[in-house]
Amino acid sequence: MGRSSKDKRDIYYRLAKExxxxxxxxxxxxxxxxEFQLFEGVRRAVDLCAAPGSWSQVLSRKLKGGAxxxxxxxxxxxxxxxxxxxxxxxxxIQGDITKVSTAxxxxxxxxxQPADLVVCDGAPDVTGLHDIDEYxxxxxxxxxxxxxxxxxxKGGTFVAKIFRGKDVTLLYSQLRIFFPNVTCAKPRSSRNSSIEAFVVCRGYCPPEGYVPNMSNPLLDHCYDVDFNQLEGPNRVIVPFLACxxxxxxxxxxxxxxxxxxxKEYSYVPPTQPPIRPPYQEACFLKKNNLLAKEPGPPPLEEAGPAPSYGSVLEPQGCPPETAVENVLASLSMSP
Known part of the structure; x- marks a missing residue:
């Protein structure tokens, strides 16, 4: 597979490099x-799970500009x-988003001062098992x-990636505790075959008396699984937009x-290769054919020559011609 094959299959990958x-x-x-004018009036922004930095690039170009x-x-x-x-x-900041020290x-x-906008494009390394990936x-x-x-x-905006699974209403319920305006959006650059979408939560308004706590986050104890599995007008539905x-x-x-x-095509390398990715060692071993391989099955024992028709049809040392005649004779005598 040539290096230009992905440029043909993924137009946004090619445009990102260009x-x-x-x-x-x-x-x-x-x-x-x-669709949402996310950057309007924003002076302080946070990009969670930022590596390799494409969303931080967008924030920098859109917000900084000539400022x-x-x-x-x-x-x-x-x-x-x-x-x-x-x-x-x-x-x-190279840190853990589950730690108070990071906040x-x-x-x-x-x-x-608090932030006006928080975005998060983080996602796990998918396993292909959809229930596990969604969880x-x-x-x-x-x-x-x-x-x-x-x-x-207060009044700020939160944007994050979401996998739309069967229990997505639980996530919507959690988000609505803090944001009165929650929308699920699917950008055109996101593949239709992917279950990913993005929640755009606006108008941050925590419950009265709420104190943020990393060790014991607020949960929606009023969430009713049976109720949220209802269909039609009985079910609360978050608006969905294609962007x-x-x-x-x-x-x-x-x-x-x-x-x-x-306009002639010319290959463009990636803008910024990953820095010390966890798969770097495995790629090096594979490139140099140093990956450990499982031992194959033991070699088959030397077999003798395949039996000839003569040896199959030759009873008690009879010549092949006689054996064939005997078989034909027995067939003609059968009723």
Missing amino acids: EGWRARSAFKLLQLDE GEGPEAVKIVAVDLQAMAPLPGVVQ QEIIQHFEG IQAQLLLAALNITTHVLN GDLSAYDSDRTYPLQLAPG
């Missing part, structure tokens, strides 16, 4: 912003467990929501390498 984005997911946030430094300057903080290459105008460090970078993603989203309650200003221009590229379609006449 436009200098670190990952194709940058287009998802851009298309969400087209200078000073007390009114836009501040952006990116948080991830993995190391990330530096970005202009973005403060990076305190975010507020410290904002000089004691892990749900736990990651709730962890992002929990730290958001520590750092988000992105209808004339934009289709993420599930294969495009030719030459998109426009007179």
Whole structure:
């Protein structure tokens, strides 16, 4: 498979490299912003699970722009467990979003002020077992929501990835505790074959007397599984929107390498390779044919020559011709 094959199969992967984005997911946030105007009036933004940094890039380009430094300057903080290459105008924290210390460090970078916008494009390494993937993603989203309650200003916005599974109403119920306006959105750059979508939660308003707590997050004890499995008008449904221009590229379609006449295709390498990814050692071993291989089955024993028709038809040392005649004679004598 040539290096240009993915450029044909994934148009947004190709466009991300050509436009200098670190990952194709940058287009998802851009298309969400087209629909919801997420960046309007934002001065402090947080990107959770930020690596490799495509959403932080979008925040930097959209919010910073030509803004200078000073007390009114836009501040952006990116948080991830993995190391990330530096970005202009973005403060990076290599930390755990389930720790109080991480929330305190975010507020410290904002000089004691809460954030106006929190985004999270984090997702687990999928296993292919949908129930497990949906559960892990749900736990990651709730962890992002929990730290958001520590750092988000009242009236702020929270955007996060979600896997739409059978228990997605439980997540909607949790989000509605803190946000009166919750919408599920699907950007055009997100494949139709994928169960991913994004929740856009606006108007942050925690319950009266609520104190953020990492060790004991607030849960919706009024959630009724049986009620939320009802259908039709009896079920509370979160609005669903498809984001992105209808004339934009289709993420599930294969495009030719030459998109426009007179514009010759040339391969563009990724903008920023991952820094010390967990799979780096495995890739090195595979590339150098050093991966351990399971021993194959033991070799078959040497077998003698295959028996000839003569040996099969030759009874008690008779010549083959006589044996064939005897068989034919017995067949003709049978009733």
